[in-house]
Amino acid sequence: MISPGDSGSDRMHGPRGTDITCQEALDRLFEFLDGELEPEWMERVRGHIAICRHCWPRFDVERVFLDHIAARGLAPTRSRRLERRVREILRNAAE
Numbered sequence: 886m887i888s889p890g891d892s893g894s895d896r897m898h899g900p901r902g903t904d905i906t907c908q909e910a911l912d913r914l915f916e917f918l919d920g921e922l923e924p925e926w927m928e929r930v931r932g933h934i935a936i937c938r939h940c941w942p943r944f945d946v947e948r949v950f951l952d953h954i955a956a957r958g959l960a961p962t963r964s965r966r967l968e969r970r971v972r973e974i975l976r977n978a979a980e
Contacts, residue, residue: 903929903932903933903936903937904929905929905930905933907933907937907939907940909933910929910930910933910934910937910940911940911943913926913930914930914940914943914944914947915947915965916965916966917930917931917934918944918947918948918951919964919965919966921964921965921966
């Protein structure tokens with residue numbers, strides 16, 4: 886389970902001890918929550934969120950929301966990753 890840390894941080898550089906910024910972590914938050922990131926990025930985002938007092942609240946709110954939706958059987962059925970891949974294939978085919 887991820888829990889918030891109290892490492893010194895700022896949003897441009899992220900907490901000490903992580904190699905990604907808050908912006909990089911938040912840009913990938915939904916893919917992280919959906920388990921759609923590459924394994925390396927899953928670990929990087931997980932590590933960042935675990936110690937960042939700025940990103941933890943956003944992560945926690947989104948996680949609780951998605952858990953609430955899933956518990957009621959309302960979870961989205963389409964994969965964001967699949968949708969991105971299809972759009973990329975279509976763009977490449979059009980070129």
